Amino acid sequence: MKYKAIDGLKYTKKHEWARQDGSTAVVGLCDYAQDKLGEIVFVELPEVGAAVEAGKSAAVIESVKAVADLYAPLSGTVTEVNEVLLDQPETINQDPYGEGWVFKVEITDQTEPEGLMDKEAYEEFLMKEEEA
Amino acid sequence: MNDARKTPFYEKHLALEGKIVDYSGWLLPVQYSKGLVEEVHDTRKRATLFDVSHMGELMIEGKDSEMYLQKLVTNDLSGLKDGAVIYSPVCYPDGGVVDDILIYRINSESYFLVVNAANTDKDYAWFQENLSGAVILKNLSPDYAQLALQGPNSETILQPLTAEPLSELKYYHFSKDVTLAGVNCLVSRTGYTGEDGFEIYCLNADAPALWDALWEEGKKHELNPAGLGARDVLRLEAAMPLYGHELSKEITPLNAGLDRFVAVEKNVPFNGQEALKQQKKQGLKHKLYGLEMLERGVPREGYPVQAAGKEIGWISSGSFSPTLDKFIAMALLDPQVADHAKEVEIMIRNRPYRASFTKLPFYRRKK
Numbered sequence: 001m002k003y004k005a006i007d008g009l010k011y012t013k014k015h016e017w018a019r020q021d022g023s024t025a026v027v028g029l030c031d032y033a034q035d036k037l038g039e040i041v042f043v044e045l046p047e048v049g050a051a052v053e054a055g056k057s058a059a060v061i062e063s064v065k066a067v068a069d070l071y072a073p074l075s076g077t078v079t080e081v082n083e084v085l086l087d088q089p090e091t092i093n094q095d096p097y098g099e100g101w102v103f104k105v106e107i108t109d110q111t112e113p114e115g116l117m118d119k120e121a122y123e124e125f126l127m128k129e130e131e132a
Numbered sequence: 133m134n135d136a137r138k139t140p141f142y143e144k145h146l147a148l149e150g151k152i153v154d155y156s157g158w159l160l161p162v163q164y165s166k167g168l169v170e171e172v173h174d175t176r177k178r179a180t181l182f183d184v185s186h187m188g189e190l191m192i193e194g195k196d197s198e199m200y201l202q203k204l205v206t207n208d209l210s211g212l213k214d215g216a217v218i219y220s221p222v223c224y225p226d227g228g229v230v231d232d233i234l235i236y237r238i239n240s241e242s243y244f245l246v247v248n249a250a251n252t253d254k255d256y257a258w259f260q261e262n263l264s265g266a267v268i269l270k271n272l273s274p275d276y277a278q279l280a281l282q283g284p285n286s287e288t289i290l291q292p293l294t295a296e297p298l299s300e301l302k303y304y305h306f307s308k309d310v311t312l313a314g315v316n317c318l319v320s321r322t323g324y325t326g327e328d329g330f331e332i333y334c335l336n337a338d339a340p341a342l343w344d345a346l347w348e349e350g351k352k353h354e355l356n357p358a359g360l361g362a363r364d365v366l367r368l369e370a371a372m373p374l375y376g377h378e379l380s381k382e383i384t385p386l387n388a389g390l391d392r393f394v395a396v397e398k399n400v401p402f403n404g405q406e407a408l409k410q411q412k413k414q415g416l417k418h419k420l421y422g423l424e425m426l427e428r429g430v431p432r433e434g435y436p437v438q439a440a441g442k443e444i445g446w447i448s449s450g451s452f453s454p455t456l457d458k459f460i461a462m463a464l465l466d467p468q469v470a471d472h473a474k475e476v477e478i479m480i481r482n483r484p485y486r487a488s489f490t491k492l493p494f495y496r497r498k499k
Binding site: 038039041042044060062064065067086 | 162163167168169361365428429430432451452454459481
């Protein structure tokens with residue numbers, strides 16, 4: 001597998017991930033997406049307290065060549081944003097599932113994460129994506 | 133993928149992990165494994181090799197070649213010597229731009245033209261439509277490959293491959309029938325990066341052998357591949373125009389600040405002469421400026437530019453500049469406002485971001 005995915009996270013078809021911890025979840029961009037985008041030079045974060053809706057744009061990630069939306073994997077209220085990304089947006093390239101997290105969200109519907117893919121399902125999805 | 137064309141170097145790009153994209157109908161690498169930012173640094177500090185085989189080549193031959201070209205291009209070719217290259221816009225009668233091209237004078241009856249990939253067919257049709265006198269026009273594009281070797285190490289890398297003394301090949305000059313590693317090439321000291329370097333033309337069939345030879349020699353001098361992404365950023369840092377951005381059917385060479393390539397007083401009447409003269413007299417509605425972001429944000433093509441809340445133009449090209457570690461842009465703005473403003477706001481996703489004026493080019497190589 002060329003692109004990394006890790007256990008314990010939930011994934012979307014738009015290549016976002018969410019790590020649930022009780023009623024909140026940390027959200028970020030998958031390895032595949034950061035690699036496709038290339039060197040990330042700018043991140044526009046949501047505001048703390050903002051409502052985000054699953055499938056709708058919650059942040060903007062820009063590489064030298066491209067602008068990409070980060071769609072919220074889950075609906076809820078933003079509780080924290082990763083301000084490190086404002087000065088060091090390349091952190092997403094370096095550590096997409098760790099230091100490169102984008103925001104934390106208080107989940108509205110606790111069952112919503114169940115609708116996302118787990119690692120195995122996501123890896124299968126990635127394989128198909130690459131073949132296409 | 134689709135019916136996009138492959139250059140003779142396609143397999144080489146795959147071997148180097150190039151990320152292939154469809155660019156104007158050509159499958160070319162936008163970047164390689166090191167990434168765009170490193171490729172820009174490699175070009176400025178060492179040397180990089182670009183596949184630019186998508187560029188078009190036209191040949192003009194016959195005793196009326198010079199006169200024919202003089203009528204079609206805005207620059208004045210009368211002082212151009214054999215073996216010299218000149219840059220020129222090609223205009224429509226209304227001053228809008230057909231393309232911007234390089235003209236290589238082999239002799240007064242033979243010129244080699246290098247045109248933009250996306251414009252090749254349009255240019256060929258335009259040159260065909262405007263034929264006059266004893267002139268033969270040929271489209272060589274399908275037969276020719278082109279490589280750009282750019283960066284301070286370029287001469288060191290290229291010299292061992294040829295008996296031709298490259299130090300004698302000056303900027304904007306070329307040499308025809310140069311044997312490079314056994315391959316017949318046309319070599320010019322030109323480029324689209326703001327660095328010293330060479331552009332090399334050869335037949336498709338010879339191209340892979342030339343690539344391998346360059347690579348073998350290049351390994352000794354830290355040669356790296358660079359893709360279209362780096363090429364676009366490098367040319368922006370050097371404030372070189374790109375057709376479709378700084379020049380178009382609607383944007384004249386004068387709008388783009390290319391006055392020194394427009395011989396309005398040329399004694400051979402040329403397409404666009406009257407319109408451009410008129411534009412010069414009446415003053416420009418838009419002129420090209422350099423901008424630098426004062427706030428973090430990426431200025432991109434098409435974003436509106438405002439001064440004191442009023443729209444005064446748009447971004448023609450913008451990017452993060454790895455060389456300057458800044459966000460930079462070229463913008464076409466109303467000079468009546470821009471000439472007196474210290475700052476402007478660039479509208480990014482409907483939010484204003486402050487930017488200040490800066491001299492073009494953003495980057496100039498130390499001689």
